[in-house]
Amino acid sequence: MTRPVIELTGVTKTYGAGETAVHALAGVDLVVEPGDYVAIMGVSGSGKSTLMNIVGCLDVGTSGQYLLDGIDVRRVAESRLAVVRNRKLGFVFQSFNLVARTSALRNVELPLAYAGVSRGERRERAAAALTRVGLADRLEHEPAELSGGQQQRVALARAIVTRPSLLLADEPTGALDSHSTAEVLAQFDELAVEGRTVLVITHEHDVARHAKRVVRMADGMIVADERQAPLDAPPPLLSARAVPA
Amino acid sequence: MNVSETARFAWQGVTADKPRSGLTTLGILIGVAAVIILVAVGTGSSKSVQAQIDALGSNTLTVQAASTASGGRGGPGGGAIAGFGAFSQSSGATSQNATKTHTPELTLADARALATSKREAPDVLGVAPLVTAQSVEATYDGASHSVGSTIGTTPAYLLIDNSSVQEGRAFTDADYTQHRRVALLGRTVAEDLIGDDTSRLVGRVIELNGIEFTVDGILTSKGSTGPQDQDDRVIAPLTAVQDTLSGYGALSAISVKATSADTVNPAESEIESILDARHDVTSADRDYSVANASSILGAATSSNRTFTVLLGAVAAISLLVGGIGVMNIMLVTVTERTREIGIKKALGAGRADIVGQFLTEAVLLSVFGGVVGVVVGLVGSRFTIVGVQPAVAPYSVGLAFGVAILIGLFFGLYPANRAASLRPIDALRYE
Secondary structure (H helix, E strand, O other): OOOOOEEEEEEEEEEOOHHHOEEEEEEEEEEEOOOOEEEEEOOOOOOHHHHHHHHOOOOOOOEEEEEEOOEEHHHOOHHHHHHHHHHHEEEEOOOOOOOOOOOHHHHHHHHHHHHOOOHHHHHHHHHHHHHHOOOHHHOOOOHHHOOHHHHHHHHHHHHHOOOOOEEEEEOOOOOOOHHHHHHHHHHHHHHHHOOOEEEEEEOOHHHHOOOOEEEEEEOOEEEEEEEOOOOOOOOHHHHHOOOOO | OOHHHHHHHHHHHHHHOHHHHHHHHHHHHHHHHHHHHHHHHHHHHHHHHHHHHHHHOOOEEEEEEOOOOOOOOOOOOOOOOOOEOOOOOEOOOOOHHHHOOOOOOEOHHHHHHHHHOOOOOOOEEEEEEEEEEOOEEEEEOOEEEEEOEEEEEOOHHHHHOOOOEEEEOOOOHHHHHOOOOEEEEOHHHHHHHHOOOHHHHOOOEEEEOOEEEEEEEEEOOOOEEOOEEOOOEEEEEHHHHHHHHHOOOOEOEEEEEEOOHHHHHHHHHHHHHHHHHHHOOOOOOOOEEEEEHHHHHHHHHHHHHHHHHHHHHHHHHHHHHHHHHHHHHHHHHHHHOHHHHHHHHHOOOOHHHHHHHHHHHHHHHHHHHHHHHHHHHHHHOOOOEOOEOOOOOHHHHHHHHHHHHHHHHHHHHHHHHHHHOOOHHHHHHOO
8 A cells, every 4th residue: 555645643723722712623534645636625614724734734733643745744843844845745726826027937937946956947847837737828927917717727837847746726716717717627637637646625516526535524523525536547527528547 | 046046036026116126225325325425525634634744745844832922923023134044054144032032932043043053953954934924915917816825934945845936936045135025926826816827927026915026936836635725825035024014023933844754753852952942941841842744644634533433423324224224125025025925935935045035135225225325425426525525445435335235134134034934824824
């Protein structure tokens, strides 16, 4: 058996203390194998965003253990966490979070720059990633010159350009119209076909239908965990269309 | 993340809001320019004082009666007029001044004693008695000029004063002994009276306070160093000046030239021993003082240094204020770009990357302000400021520019650190 990408054991997160303490996460156990495409669903306040932040090493849990690719993140010093985020994780945010006044190409180059990749290689890999998401003709456009769907695809290219172990998406289609949503979801499907590990946080059923596995959360706990497609199979909506894996 | 990458991000940050960056650099600019210009004014005024003293000659000594003396003009008369050669030639005329040893004033006899005591004063090259006349009005052909200083002396004075005659000729010992009313004009006086072609004035008769003097020559220009114009003067035989303008009083001063700059101090002791004996005084109750150029220079230099330090301190404060401006703007920038910092941290930017970017921005602002400030400072120093021609001190340029960069580093450090220590989760949530 391969090593899981994510291994959460009894993770809790408490904000505040005493009477007013809020338990955002009340003990979560979750294992995500490489190549899985997991959707985490839940209403606002269910703890899914807190979970995402902890999984994304942007925040740490109050208690419990989190192994990312076998690394105990709690034992990693804050200064080294930047390296972990850079090498292991790719983020896609609801609000795109592209760096303003900076071309698409340079936005995608950014994580490679922090990783210390040489300029020529960086340029090449960033251009390849943008081509991969269908934006080969938008390399020099700045975020303000791109549509929402295009911006989110730039963000996606930026998330995958470092070939991370885990692609994390927080409501990736929350700010998009249905056409752009379809574009972006198609990209996620393709990434899943390639065998990438994808974790999507969403409250939209249409988005969750694309995932191989759906985890439902409520009140800081996992309340349901159902598999829609086998781990080694293509995502459900793609296999229905019989695209070769 | 390499240096050029960091610099690029910083450049983007700086150019994102050009008016604001411009105003921030203005603070540094003014500070740097102020340091350069004010130090240049201080240095310039030192230099002008030094030039004035150099013009006197570094081996010139001036003997003056102690301040209790009533000065030369209008004092008790009775000083016999004696022909008096450049160095040791004496007309042999008697002088009653020799007996007046207790009055605190300098007499022609004192001057002659100094000039003739070759044995007691081997280091004295030349001696010239001086009388000065106040508020002398020179007129010629309708033009008039108020003379800055009117000096009655002997021909030796030109040598002692490092002066020379450019047009015409100097007056002679004969002119002196014969009380001839001849005058040497400084360039400023001559130009005021006749215009640029001053040679036309040689041989003409001008009036000094209504008394006719023949212009024997025009003095070579000494230049106007600082507020004092060294060419605004008239030199005439002491005898003639006493006859007509100053009256027969004590001397204003005795000008002495030592044989070389190295013998100024021995010459001073020799003068003191001769005059002490003549005036029957000791070093404790001396009724005259001997000043040499280097002692005047020393006093002037130290007061100028204080002046320069004060100006520099004022300028340094404005530079400091400029630095605080940089810090203020960088703090605002960090707050404004919290989200960008969050994104970059999520993408794997380390502490060093973020600190580097914001620190570089702060340094860019201050370096830019520094460069423009140096240019403004250098240009500003070309103009005469309150009568002083500033002299740019190279150290002040380096210092101001270096301090500007240090200010960028120092005042950028706090905002940069604040940016780098933001938790990514907080930074990303920031709206």
